[in-house]
Amino acid sequence: MTPFELVEPHSLREAVGALSADDPSVRVVAGGTALMLMMKAGVFKPTRLVSLRAVEAKFRRIEIDSDGALRIGALTPLSMLERSPEVKSHAPAVVHTLKTLSNVRVRNVATVGGHLAHADPHMDLPPLLIALGARVGIIGPSGERTAAVEELFAGYYETSLARDELISELVVPSQKGRRAAYLKCTTRSADDWPALGVAVALNDEGPAIGKADIVISAATEKPTRLVDAERVLQGKRLDEATLRRAADAAAAEAVTVADVRGSAAYKRELVRVYVARAIRRAFEQGVARA
Amino acid sequence: MKFDGEITVPGRREAVFDKVQDARTFAWCVDGVGDLTEVDGAHYTATLETKIAYLRFRFKVAVEVLRVERPNLIEARIEGTPIGVVGRLSATSTTTLEDLGGETRIRYAVEVALTGKLGSMGQPVLRSKAKDMEKSFAANLRRVLTAPAIEAAPTEATT
Numbered sequence: 001m002t003p004f005e006l007v008e009p010h011s012l013r014e015a016v017g018a019l020s021a022d023d024p025s026v027r028v029v030a031g032g033t034a035l036m037l038m039m040k041a042g043v044f045k046p047t048r049l050v051s052l053r054a055v056e057a058k059f060r061r062i063e064i065d066s067d068g069a070l071r072i073g074a075l076t077p078l079s080m081l082e083r084s085p086e087v088k089s090h091a092p093a094v095v096h097t098l099k100t101l102s103n104v105r106v107r108n109v110a111t112v113g114g115h116l117a118h119a120d121p122h123m124d125l126p127p128l129l130i131a132l133g134a135r136v137g138i139i140g141p142s143g144e145r146t147a148a149v150e151e152l153f154a155g156y157y158e159t160s161l162a163r164d165e166l167i168s169e170l171v172v173p174s175q176k177g178r179r180a181a182y183l184k185c186t187t188r189s190a191d192d193w194p195a196l197g198v199a200v201a202l203n204d205e206g207p208a209i210g211k212a213d214i215v216i217s218a219a220t221e222k223p224t225r226l227v228d229a230e231r232v233l234q235g236k237r238l239d240e241a242t243l244r245r246a247a248d249a250a251a252a253e254a255v256t257v258a259d260v261r262g263s264a265a266y267k268r269e270l271v272r273v274y275v276a277r278a279i280r281r282a283f284e285q286g287v288a289r290a
Numbered sequence: 291m292k293f294d295g296e297i298t299v300p301g302r303r304e305a306v307f308d309k310v311q312d313a314r315t316f317a318w319c320v321d322g323v324g325d326l327t328e329v330d331g332a333h334y335t336a337t338l339e340t341k342i343a344y345l346r347f348r349f350k351v352a353v354e355v356l357r358v359e360r361p362n363l364i365e366a367r368i369e370g371t372p373i374g375v376v377g378r379l380s381a382t383s384t385t386t387l388e389d390l391g392g393e394t395r396i397r398y399a400v401e402v403a404l405t406g407k408l409g410s411m412g413q414p415v416l417r418s419k420a421k422d423m424e425k426s427f428a429a430n431l432r433r434v435l436t437a438p439a440i441e442a443a444p445t446e447a448t449t
Binding site (some may be wrong): 024025027036041042043044045117155156157158221257258259260 | 342343
């Protein structure tokens with residue numbers, strides 16, 4: 001392995017100072033579960049790694065704010081979300097999703113911020129967080145800003161973050177009155193990278209569906225919202241005909257890509273089947289109380 | 291995994307064919323190709339480097355020209371060994387040229403197989419880069435066709 005500099009700042013502000021706006025070989029490392037694989041594979045050779053291991057504990061916490069939003073520090077391990085009563089009551093679909101996200105060893109180490117910043121389209125949480133309307137707090141040399149999780153992903157392994165910006169927290173707005181579900185199709189073991197991930201969040205408006213959010217991932221280059229399928233559901237009662245129309249609309253608009261988990265055509269059919277299943281699953285879930 | 295597409299460039303088909311067939315010119319047009327060595331008239335070796343986000347994929351490639359029908363068709367086989375990643379790249383490419391009267395349409399079809407860890411990691415990455423590479427190839431080829439001489443081969447891959 002090529003030698004590199006390792007720095008361990010004690011604050012996120014200090015960490016930002018150790019990053020470089022111009023040099024892609026300077027990277028931040030949190031849990032390291034993804035970055036270390038890239039380094040072992042020889043496709044990333046850092047000159048400097050900025051470890052967040054010693055950064056303030058306030059970035060490893062889960063809170064509910066006065067608006068009922070979940071505020072999760074970027075350095076919170078995924079397993080902490082999985083076991084959190086706050087997450088379970090405010091966004092139960094997140095807990096459900098985490099059960100089959102990789103394995104427990106990875107979830108104990110991988111962080112929320114790293115999971116998002118890695119921008120591998122096979123990640124499970126991004127499509128769900130987009131469907132839930134989540135935002136991220138971002139810290140950089142010129143201060144702090146926020147962005148919708150949906151705006152974060154620019155392509156394969158690429159985000160809209162500048163090289164010297166870091167995710168500081170994740171904010172999931174109150175899901176009161178919403179139903180949500182995430183389903184994935186894996187072609188090997190249950191905790192494998194998915195061939196397709198589908199997240200659905202629905203608002204109740206009397207007997208009809210109000211706002212619908214449908215986001216897919218893994219089969220696409222980045223998490224992708226399916227607006228035509230959302231439109232089919234909006235204002236409709238959920239019956240078999242509506243479900244079929246939404247599934248067909250999803251399959252028609254999804255731009256799927258082939259990989260070792262399946263051809264583009266196979267994944268398009270997966271979209272048709274799994275979007276319908278995910279809508280049904282979301283509808284079967286109880287409405288979030290918090 | 292199959293990539294195909296077409297680009298239209300200025301110039302008569304024969305002139306475009308000669309440029310595309312010339313290994314040095316072709317290599318110059320593909321971003322990330324370096325260290326081109328001619329083994330004989332039909333065999334070449336080179337390195338190919340492509341970057342995506344902060345990741346860098348490097349290959350040693352061997353190219354064998356299988357069929358040349360001037361000014362219509364070139365077929366080639368490419369065998370690549372990634373540097374640092376376990377796996378192998380095998381590809382066959384077919385390039386056809388169509389005369390549009392002052393312009394030439396180049397159609398290409400590449401069938402790529404990636405094995406080993408490279409297969410799971412590199413296949414979607416390669417696909418996501420393919421359109422970018424096509425765009426830059428077309429731009430570079432247009433430059434070649436309108437420039438009096440070819441510049442030195444680039445040494446650094448561009449994203």
